[in-house]
Amino acid sequence: MKSVRRTRGTPPPDAFEAAPGLRNPHLQTVVGRIVRRRPEPRYDRVRLDTDDGDFIDLDLWRGPEDPAGTCLLLHGLEGSARSGYMVTTSEALAAAGIQAVALNFRSCSGEPNRLPRAYHSGQTDDIERALAWVGERYPGVPRAAVGFSLGGNALLNLLGRDRSDRGLRAAAVISVPYDLAASAAALDRGPSRLYGRRFLRSLRAKAREKAARFPDAVAPGAASARTLREFDDLLTAPLHGFRDAADYYERCSSGQFVGSVTIPALLLHSRDDPLAPAASIPVDMIRRQPNLSLQLTERGGHLGFLGRGSGTGPRGWLEQTIAEYISAALSAARTASNAEGAQVVL
The missing domain is CATH 3.40.50.1820 (Alpha/Beta hydrolase fold, catalytic domain)
Structure with a gap:
């Protein structure tokens, strides 16, 4: 091949x-x-x-x-x-x-x-x-x-x-x-979950910092999101004008x-x-x-x-x-x- x-x-x-x-x-x-x-x-x-x-x-x-x-x-x-x-x-x-x-x-x-x-x-x-x-x-x-x-x-x-x-x-x-939806799904299953967890550690830490500075802008659960899609639902989407993660993925997939x-x-x-x-x-x-x-x-x-x-x-x-x-x-x-x-x- x-x-x-x-x-x-x-x-x-x-x-x-x-x-x-x-x-x-x-x-x-x-x-x-x-x-x-x-x-x-x-x-x-x-x-x-x-x-x-x-x-x-x-x-x-x-x-x-x-x-x-x-x-x-x-x-x-x-x-x-x-x-x-x-x-x-x-x-x-x-x-x-x-x-x-x-x-x-x-x-x-x-x-x-x-x-x-x-x-x-x-x-x-x-x-x-x-x-x-x-x-x-x-x-x-x-x-x-x-x-x-x-x-x-x-x-x-x-x-x-x-x-x-x-x-x-x-x-x-x-x-x-x-x-983006397919990529988020890949990061939530199989061996690729290890990459998803690494990203989540960094993203959740930033969510905690933002929640301390801007409590009215950050959903309380963002700092404990268990998957990237859940994080996008709780923080990425609402913070940037999307209805939810599905809306974000649909509108921004290249x-x-x-x-x-x-x-x-x-x-x-x-x-x-x-x-x-x-x-x-x-x-x-x-x-x-x-x-x-x-x-x-x-x-x-x-x-x-x-x-x-x-x-x-x-x-x-x-x-x-x-x-x-x-x-x-x-x-x-x-x-x-x-x-x-x-x-x-x-």
Whole structure:
């Protein structure tokens, strides 16, 4: 069986082959998290005030002084700019001459936010604010974005809901839960319950902190929720304007929006993903879009993709796949822009 299946679009790099001893999806998922850890990422922090009186924190990689492009990185559930995959991808992008800017979703930057609201899989206003800042900070430099898991779902919401490119020339999303209800169900049963429990420990701790500061905004039972769906019912949904978890999942699942994305985009997913079932990927919809390139590997777990002979960290298969795709797409965008400028001069 082939190790990768993809649709049309900018060709991705070499097909993925799991490293020896790491063919199990749970090993890929867990070991991937371990080997990508970095003690002290080379970030500089910028804080942006939001229109509602809160803030978001951006972490800028200390990369090239004159970047050929910029790339906004969006982390997954209960991650941050310091998550291993965010750091190693920032390193790989910097090596390709691209300035990486990592957005910490609200409550994830290491400092409690000023308001009760946090973040969720369909929230896009903070992403838009971050993209606007990047455009102002690096005028005339082509922009891209990369979203991991929940961050990828939010990015597809942003790009697909109203078919706008948001000033981006390319995007990549990895291990996206295209069907949020299916992903929540996967995290509540079988071996994947271990991941669900890990997420819940962090989420419940934040719920306790929010309940102490904003007792009128947080349901008392949120801090003792037994499943992710129950947590979304008690906190995520009411805090962000949804009727319940089912309403939240239905309105924010990116599978319904991906076919409306208009820019070149790489969609990377493993068939054995234990957190975001590959069965929820709208493959037929994606295949109809020439700008979308679906790279569907047989193995790789969730945000794992530890390949044979590809090293780890910024030299890993996942990081190089992302960096090469984004670099090629931004280079094509610069060429097209230069050609348009030359026609205008003539």
